[in-house]
Amino acid sequence: MQTTTREAVHLPQTLEPRNPGMALDLDWVMRATANRSAIERRAATLTGRRSVKKAYQAAWLCRAITCIDLTTLAGDDTVGRVARLCAKARQPVRSDLLGALGMDGLKVGAVCVYHDMVEAAVDALAGTGIPVAAVSTGFPAGLSPFHLRVAEIEESVKAGAAEIDIVISRRHVLTGNWQALYDEMRAFRAACGEAHVKAILATGELGTLQNVARASLVCMMAGADFIKTSTGKESVNATLPVSLVMIRAIRDYFEETGYRVGYKPAGGISKAKDAVVYLALMKEELGDRWVQNDLFRFGASSLLGDIERQLEHHVTGAYSASWRHAAG
Numbered sequence: 001m002q003t004t005t006r007e008a009v010h011l012p013q014t015l016e017p018r019n020p021g022m023a024l025d026l027d028w029v030m031r032a033t034a035n036r037s038a039i040e041r042r043a044a045t046l047t048g049r050r051s052v053k054k055a056y057q058a059a060w061l062c063r064a065i066t067c068i069d070l071t072t073l074a075g076d077d078t079v080g081r082v083a084r085l086c087a088k089a090r091q092p093v094r095s096d097l098l099g100a101l102g103m104d105g106l107k108v109g110a111v112c113v114y115h116d117m118v119e120a121a122v123d124a125l126a127g128t129g130i131p132v133a134a135v136s137t138g139f140p141a142g143l144s145p146f147h148l149r150v151a152e153i154e155e156s157v158k159a160g161a162a163e164i165d166i167v168i169s170r171r172h173v174l175t176g177n178w179q180a181l182y183d184e185m186r187a188f189r190a191a192c193g194e195a196h197v198k199a200i201l202a203t204g205e206l207g208t209l210q211n212v213a214r215a216s217l218v219c220m221m222a223g224a225d226f227i228k229t230s231t232g233k234e235s236v237n238a239t240l241p242v243s244l245v246m247i248r249a250i251r252d253y254f255e256e257t258g259y260r261v262g263y264k265p266a267g268g269i270s271k272a273k274d275a276v277v278y279l280a281l282m283k284e285e286l287g288d289r290w291v292q293n294d295l296f297r298f299g300a301s302s303l304l305g306d307i308e309r310q311l312e313h314h315v316t317g318a319y320s321a322s323w324r325h326a327a328g
C-alpha cells in the first residue's frame, strides 16, 4: 500500500513500548500523598544552584529545542500564522548559528495547535517527520458534551494529528471520583487509536498536590502516554513543585509496571534558564532516558525565542534584540 505524506508523519516516533494502562487500582491511588513542605524544599534546590555554562549550556539548550511542542493556541490563529510557526519548527534557529554549533537539522518535538489548524500544520510540516499535536476534548475547560469530546479526538486524528492533548474533567478529581476520571481517560485513549495521548491535568485547578499525585496515577493507569501539567490558560500553570509530584508519580508507575510515561510541563515556560532547570529535574529524578523527546516535552509558545537568543550569544558573544526572535 502506498503511504501518503500525511500517513507518513502520522505515527509517533518512540523508542518505548506504549503504556497500555492497567485496571484502576484504587488502593494505590489512595495511598498516593504529597508532602508539600518537603516538595517545596526540594524544588528550591533546583533554582538556587549555579546554572551550566558555555558549551554545556548550548548543548542543553539544543536538547531543549528538540523537546519543545511549539504551540499556538489563540482565537485569532490563521493558516498563515500556523505556516510561519511550522517554518520555525523546521528551522528553529538561524542556519549560520546551527552550523557554528554543529547542529544542522535540529528541529522541535512537535507543533501544537487547535483542531481547526491541524490540516494546515500537517501540510506545512510534510516531509519533516515533525508530528502535529492537537489540543482536544473541549480544551481548555473540557466541559463540552462527552460524545463531542470523543468525536473531536477522532476528527483531529483523521486530520493527521499524531498526538492528542486532552483535558481531564477537573470535577472528577475535586470530588474524588477516580472511577469517572479513569473511564473518561480510557475512552479518550481508545479514541486516539495509534495517536499518542497527553493527559492535561490542569494542575492549577486541582486544589492540592495530593490530588495532582492521584490524578497523575489514574491517568497513567488509564493508558496516558504523557501527563501534562496545564493548558497554559489556568491562572497557575507549570511549577516545579507540581512537576516533582508528577515526575515522582511517573517513577512509581514505571517501578510498578515497567512502562515509561512521558512528562510535559506547559504554560508560562518562556526563559532558556527555566528550560535547563526542567531538564536537570528530569535527569536527576528520572535519569537520562527521560530527557529525550519521546518522553519529555515543553508546551511553550515563546520559549524558543529566548533559547535562540542565548544560542546567538553563545556563538557570537552578543545578544540581539528580542524582537528579532519573535516567532516561537
Ligand SMILES: O=C[C@H](O)COP(=O)(O)O
Binding pocket: 071, 073, 112, 230, 231, 232, 233, 266, 267, 268, 269, 299, 300, 301, 302, 303
Ligand atoms: O501547552 C502549551 C501552552 O498553552 C503554552 O503556554 P505558553 O503560551 O504560556 O507558553
